[in-house]
Structure formats: structure tokens, C-alpha cells
Amino acid sequence: MKTYRDIVGDGGSNIVEQVTAQKNRLKARMDSVRHIVAVMSGKGGVGKSSVVVNLASALALQDYSVGILDADINGASMAKMTGVRGQALETGETGVMPAMAARNLKVMSIDLFLPDDSTPVIWDAPTQKDAYTWRGMMETKAIREFLSDTEWGELDFLFIDLPPGTDKLPNMLDLLPQMTGTIIVTIPSELSQFVVGKSIRMAMELLRTPVIGLVENMSAYMCSQCGHEEKLFPGSMVEELAKRHHVPYLGRIPFDPRVAVCADEGSFFLEKHGDLPATIAIEQIAHRVGEFLKQQRSGDTDLRRL
Template sequence: MNNEDAQKLAIMEQDVRISRAMSTIKHKIVVMSGKGGVGKSTVTVKLAEEFTRNGYRVCVLDADVHGPDIPKMMRVREPEITLTGNLINPIPTPVGATVMSIEFFLPSEDTPVIWRGPKKTGAIRQLLSDVNWEGIDVLIVDNPPGTGDEPLTVLQSIPAIDGVIIVTTAQEVSVHDVEKCINMVNQLKIPIMGIIENMSYLQCPECGKRIFLFGKDGGKYLANKFDLQFLGGIPFEKGISGDKSSASSYINTGMVKIFNKVEKYLKDGGVN
């Protein structure tokens, strides 16, 4: 066997391990965005909290190798890595859901990931194959932004994804980048559950008027253009910060409506 064949075989064997490891998860959702900073991780964590509140056993997989923010957002302080056999157990969090992140395997919290492409995609695939995914109703993956190798690896490696949730702001640049993202997911023939517009508006605390800082209806425009479900908008929330997760009322109100649509989508077996 030459080197190339050996590499192909190793990838196939890992695919089998991933399929086996993930086969017990009831539902798999991937959260994506065209660019960073639009609130992909915030939406992922809020959705996980909502699923947990409704009695689901949830795990969040933080696949964003360059911005593994999820453990902090889920208030994990000092993760203790435990094993079941030779599989790594997801880490429990104070918000109920469990979490698995590339961050747990970096030498220190402040270490930047400066790996080259293959090492990054390899790390993502290893997280998928070497984690104990038993006993999870819903896996929510925070995918790296954009349409590069890493988000592609997540989409191609996870078998039977129920649906992708696209997060955008109403800003033209975000909408434009998201179009590429939608095209990539469509090309892979993975279903898209719908679109969330984050930071939709700011509500004036004095007069209650809504100020559309990033323009209006970017999410709805995308939903119409690609014939997708608009899952809902989430307004700006004053003072939201990564680790003060639960008190944010505007975001939670928006998330409850979005959760209901996502849950219905899963119950209906992936039909919008």
C-alpha cells in the first residue's frame, strides 16, 4: 500500500469510528455563520440552555478552533477530563448541558491555535471520533465561521445532521457572506433548518422605539431568497457578556420562540 492509500484508509477507519461514536445521538444541529462576531456562539449557548430547560440532555461541541469561547460562556472554570474506556467524556456545566471543546486540550487558556490546516481539521475529527457521545438527545455544534476547510470538515464528518441553523446580522456584509455559507450547505445536500437574525434592533430604554442599527430584515431577505424558514430575530441586549449567561431577557424571549420552531422541526423529522 502506498502512502496515499494508507492515508485514505486511516480516514475511512476514522469515519467508521465517528459514525459509531455518534450513532446514539438523537439529534444533531450545526450552527453556522458567514463571519465571526455575529453571535453564533451566543445563539448556540442560548439554544442549548433552552433545550435543557425543556428536559433534553444536551451537549455543545465547540468546533471553533480559533475562538473556542463556549466553555467560558457556559461557565466552565476548571474542566476535569474523565474517560469512559478510551473515550473522553463531555464536561458538565452549571447550565446543565455538557460541553466538549478544543480549548480543553490547549496548554493554557490564552494559547492561540496556530496550527496549519490539516492539523486543525484533524483535531476537529478527533473530537468527533474520540468523545463519549452516549446519552445525548441533542448535540449542538458551534461551527467555525465561513466556508473554509474547518467548517466544511464538520459538515462532512458528522453523519446524519438534522439541520443547520444559520446566524446572521442584518448588515449587508454579513448577509453576503452567509449566502456563500448557504450555497456550501446546499451543495453538500445537508438540510438547513432556518435563519436567525441576531442584533436585529436596539430598543430605546427611554421611549421603547426600535432602532435598526444594522438595517432591517437581512435575515428575512435571505430566507425568502433561498426559500428557507426564518426562525426569528434577537435584539441587542445591553450588558450581555459571555459568562453572565442566564439573565438576558431580550435574548431569552427571542430564543424561546426560536426554540419552539427548532423543536417542531426536529419532531416533524426535518420538514419546515
């Protein structure tokens, strides 16, 4: 059997040209996106995807042009949470048109390509020995294609919904060196804060990516009958965690079952529920994100409102 060491040159595949062309295509596509924001957490199930949908819809409701890329290939949830599952994708002149949610929110997710509700994504590896590397490569390839082969058009914001863990962030930054920054999500449990502290270090110190801030999700439970607020987890130190790592604390979103109901039915929580504590919290966080970005690009005279 031949290995890659036995092949002289690139084996006739023009691999260097292909990779360069792909990189150029990705750069050209992303040049028309003003801010690329990845939402991440070392911990699973803390509300990353909810934060993505709610911040994206908050900005879309203010008439910004917003897109969401679902980078969680195995746990894709963006199509369902934005209500675009089952939309037929059309091909444009230079790529695939993204699915269109309410308020012209553009969404791209592998979920839009799966034939039915129960189909998981499985990458076939040539051998079991190669499986780990192979899956990682295929996932990165899929994300690169979603970024570069989708007709995003001009966007003010592109949110990237990352899977749990921090291991995908370096790949994402390789693909998108122009990424504006990350938003990190935690719940107030001691365990989540412990893990998320490492996520902040990884983003800031190791990868030198700007951290836009820390979001505390599911901070408290509010009785929908009497409005009484009860802590969900004892001993929240999320503000202190943010201070310790010198990152902005963006705010706390209470647990509200209506957030989950809207996510399940694919409607915008902010549009359906105008004046709840969770609504106000999300709007404030969106505002703080906007302020951060405004500061970061204060030299940009072409800014519309941000």
C-alpha cells in the same frame, strides 16, 4: 528524500485499517446522538457562538440532553461562554468525559486542553510550503477526535459551533454525513446579508444540507430604562433573504448587553433573565428548531418530545 509516490503499499502503517477503525468509532459514537445541528455563518462576529449557547441552554432547560462541540479551533469560545473553563477532564472507559456545564450541558473544546488564558493554538508544519494544507488537516483531525473520543453518551442534540466562513462545512459533512442540518446566523447589515446569502447557497445548493433556518441576531437595541426600541442597522431584509432562498426564518434576537454579560461570565442568559424580549426571542427560535426537527423525523416512533 522519499515522497509518498516512492512508498510501496501503505508503508507498513496499516493506514486503511486505521482510517476505517476511526470512521467506525465516530459512527458508533454519533449513533447515540439524535440530532446534530451545526451553527454557521459566512460572516464573523454575528453571534454564532451566542446562538449555540442560548439554543443549547434553552433545550437543556427543558430537560433535553444536549452537547456542544466547539469546532472553532482558533477562536474557541464555548468553554468560557458555558462557564466550564478550567474544569479538569476525566478519562472514562471509552474516551474523555466532556466538561459539564449547568443543566448537564456537555461541552468539548480545545480550550479545555490549553494551559492558560493566553495560549493560542499553533500547528507546526514541516515546511512553510505545507503549512496551509497541514493546518487544515490538523484541525479536521482534532475535530474528528473530539467527536469520536469524547464520551458524549445518549444526546438529544449535539450543537456544533463552526468558525466564521463556510469553508469548514464540507469537512464537517465528510465527518458527519448524518448531520441533521445547519442554522445560519446573520445580523441585519447589508454586508452581512450579502455574505450570508452565499452561505445559504453553499449549504443548500452545493452541499445539499438541510438548512433548519436563518436567525437574525442583533436586530434592534432596546433601552433597558424605557424599553424604547431602536434599529441597529438600517434596511433589514433578512426575512426576504430567507424567503428568496426558500429557508425558514427562525426569528430575530435583539441586541441586549445582558446577552454579552452572561456569555462573558459563563452563565445561562435564559436562566438569569426570564422575560426579556431577547429571552422570548431565543425561546421561540428554540421552539421553531424543535418543530423543524419533529417534522424531519416524524416517522421516528422513538421520539421523546421532538
